[in-house]
Amino acid sequence: MKKILYLLIVSAFFIQCGKPKEKVSENLTTANNSSNSKNINVSILIDLSDRIDPDKNPNPTMEYFQRDIEYIKAIDKGFLDHIKGKKVIQLNDQMQVFFNPEPSDPKMNDLTKQLKVSFDKNTTKDNINLVETRYSSLPLQIYQSAIKDKQYVGSDIWEFxxxxxxxxxxxxxxxxxxxxxxxxxxxxxxSKFSEGQKTSYLTPELVKSLKLNSSDFKNKIQDKGLGFIKANDDLENLEVVVLGINPVKGNPFEADVIKEYWENWFKEMKIKNYQIKSADLPSNLEPIILKAISGK
Structure with a gap:
């Protein structure tokens, strides 16, 4: 009996030793269950209208174009935090910057090319450092060029x-x-047109003409069927964060009207996950930006 037991133990030992060892670095099951390891595709759409003009729209605390630049740096930080939290073999992530319409300055095209970055399993630490360097300096060049040129192209976000x-x-x-x-x-x-009471645009003049300057603005919008014309459909796979809402002075409900237009538009296009934030200081918005990227 002892001899049989000995043979069984020895056999089990050799069977176990004969099994191929699992490569831990390639076993992604656990990591893939975390939101940190999911592939992310981050896009930044910049409105280069005269809203960024420090002469027309000055702000003594912090100019609006400077706020934008800091928002972009926070987006970059969140993206790189995501990259650093993944195993190299899992990397399949990208980030890019867009304008619509494109500025006439040819240099802008080169800057956006440099700001379009992607990471895969061949990514090195140098790649990450390069992205950090680009996003800390190139956005300033974009805004400086637009402000110096004074040829503000507007914001055709609807067409985008x-x-x-x-x-x-x-x-x-x-x-x-x-x-x-x-x-x-x-x-x-x-891209300025209307269908019934809905429009492809929203301006301070339009808000004023519609008399959306009282606390019952929501009822007016609903009763009259006001809002943006639906530009697309089935955008469930898109999360949107709007940063920088900055209403003109004089109407205490202007910001609320703007947000109502955007919210209703997103819902019509089936965008389920969205946030719309005012032009706050970057230090206040950075935690929101980082959370939006992490998905936590």
Whole structure:
């Protein structure tokens, strides 16, 4: 009996030793269950209208273009934190910057090329450092060029959602997060039209003409069928964070009207996960930006 037991123990030992060892670094099951390891596709759409002009829209605390730059740095930080939290073999992530319409300055095209970055299993620490360097310096060049040029191209955000957002900002098997840096007003001469009471644009003049300057603005919007014309559909795979809402002075409900227009628009396009934030100081908005990217 002892001899049989001895043979069984020895056999079990050799069977176990004969099994191939699992490669821990390639066993992604546990990591893939965490939100930190999911592939992320971050897009930044910058409104280069005259909202960034420090002469027309000055702010003694911190100029609006400077706030934008700090928002972009926070987005970059959140993106790189996500990258650093993943195993190299898992990397399949990207980040890019867009304008609509594109500025006439050819240098802008080169800057956006440098700001389009992607990470895969061949990524090195040098790649990460390079992205950090680019996002700490190039956005300032973009805003300086636009302000110096004074040829503000407007913000055709409506057309971007209609014709570009699916191709540019949504990738399969990714969390797709779009940050829009804008004051909330949308206008471009090539995309200004209406359907019934809905429009492809929103300006201070329009808000004033619609008399949306009292606490019952929501009822007026609903009763009259006001809002943005739906630009797209089935955008469930897109998360949107709007940063920089900055209403004109004189109407205490202007910011609320702007947010109501955007919220209703997003709901119509089936965007379920969205946030709309005013032009607060970057130190106040950074935690919101980081949380939006982490998905936690």
């Amino acid at each position: 959602f209609k014709n570009k957002v699916k191709d540019y900002c949504i990738k399969d098997d990714h969390r797709n997060v779009l940050f829009i840096l804008t004051d909330g007003y949308i206008y471009h001469k090539d």
